[in-house]
Amino acid sequence: MAPQVEPWPVLVVDDDEQVHAMTRLLLNDFEFEGRRFAIVSAFSAVEARAILAERSDLPVVLLDVVMETHDAGLRLVHHIRRDLGNRHIRIILRTGQPGQAPEREIIVTYDINDYKSKAELTAQKLFTSVISAVRGWRDLVTIETLNQSLERRVAERTAELECQTALADEQRRFIENLVELMPSPVWYKDASGRYALCNRAFRELFSDDEEQTERAIGKARRVETGPVEQATGTDAFSFEASVVGPGGDTRELLVVKQPLTTFDGGEAGLIGIAADITERRRMERELHRLATTDPLSGVHNRRHILDLLEQLLTGQEVRNSRQGAGPACLIMLDIDHFKRINDGLGHAAGDDAIRKTVDEIRGHLRVTDQIGRIGGEEFAVLLPETSRNEGIAIAERLRGGLAALAIPLSDGRHFQLTASFGLTEIRPLEDTVETVLGRADQALYRAKAGGRNRVEPN
Helix, strand or coil: CCCCCCCEEEEEECCCHHHHHHHHHHHCCCCECCECEEEEEECCHHHHHHHHHHCCCCCEEEECCCCCCCCHHHHHHHHHHHHCCCCCCEEEEEECCHHHCCHHHHHHHCCCCEEEEHHHCCHHHHHHHHHHHHHHHHHHHHHHHHHHCHHHHHHHHHHHHHHHHHCHHHHHHHHHHHHHHCCCCEEEEECCCCEEEECHHHHHHHCCCHHHHHHHHHHHHCCCCHHHHCCCCCCCEEEEEEEECCCCCEEEEEEEEEEEECCCCCEEEEEEEEEECHHHHHHHHHHHHHHHECCCCCCECHHHHHHHHHHHHHCHHHHHHCCCCCCEEEEEEEECCHHHHHHHHCHHHHHHHHHHHHHHHHHHCCCCCEEEEEECCEEEEEEECCCHHHHHHHHHHHHHHHHCCCEECCCCCEECCCEEEEEEEECCCCCCHHHHHHHHHHHHHHHHHCCCCCEEEC
16 A cells, blocks of 8 residues: 655634635645645634744645734734744735735735635635645745755756656656546647547547547637637646536536647647536535525625625626616614514524515515625615615515514414614715614614614615
8 A cells, every 4th residue: 555645734824713614625625746735723823823833844824814913914924934934834815804904015015925815715716826835835945955965966867867768668658558547538639730649538528439529629629718729838728618528418627738849949739638627616606605695594694795795885896797886775674572583482483584584575676686694683685776765665665575474383373573674875985884884773773763663764
């Protein structure tokens, strides 16, 4: 049995347990140079300092900014570079609060290697960032080692070249067999445009004979954009494609191509490999759903609905939808006397009340409207392209619909509920998330103070 290869240790410094769990899950299926990844967790800068003092084999640290203090992560950067003198470890600063640590200022002031927002780190982007960091750390360590033993390395390389020359034919046969046995489709197209090599996985995915294979490749290549297909030079390039497999199912592929050149710089052809990422994409979509959805009600969770509000305020949603900026409103609503439902009828009835409330609200909203659960029995509703008067009318419809609900119990009885509403108009490019929430909350408090089951605009 071959000895087990030690994984790449990745230090994650973050005070959020979910960040550690999500990072571990996203990196679980990835490998680099035959080695998997192992998460080393630190939940504070103090804990990270203790780990860094004991270990010198950490190639990369994924570092949060705001932990026990608002700048704990930034202070840890100075500790690593100045106090420990560690110039090799790659530091990727990732934050859920980009406004707390502006990217341009941080990159200039602190000796970090990358800056990422947690929201933008999909599995592929996280993998790319970590691989780049590990590769950079590895290269620095390799260079240092080479400088310390240059003569030995030269001698080893010379012997290696001599061995490679003697075993060239054997290696060629080995590579051909290896390519044929690879589970991912691999092909080589020579300079004349002829597909000179296609392995078994490639033939099984696309077709059984040469003519059908060519037609299938032509279909797959049509999803490539002009600039990608016309790419020149020696740099590898990649793109994603969707193809229909022999069983009729659609597969999502990550295709990587590497142009080959002759010794004098002429075109020698191109090699390509396609990795089936169908399951990975499904997992990414599911992880995104879990990260943005409230499990009880099925609507957006607090973080995601506030992210959508932030996008609306900054104009990002307008740019994405290619619509002109118009009026918008935010509704904050709270189920009245929700504690009485839980205490008097049981938590199952309270859960039903939450779900029925969401169902009723959704029945009155448009496709462009968004609803999220802020916490407990409190919800937020985003109404883009909605004036103040229109928002008040929508809120009144919601209030009336909720008041008319008759929610059944398991014993055949029914119970009813009401809700209080606070509404405020959103001023994109002027407001902040905090100011909008503040005005809506004030209006909601007035609705409760005014007797509940009412709509109060602000």
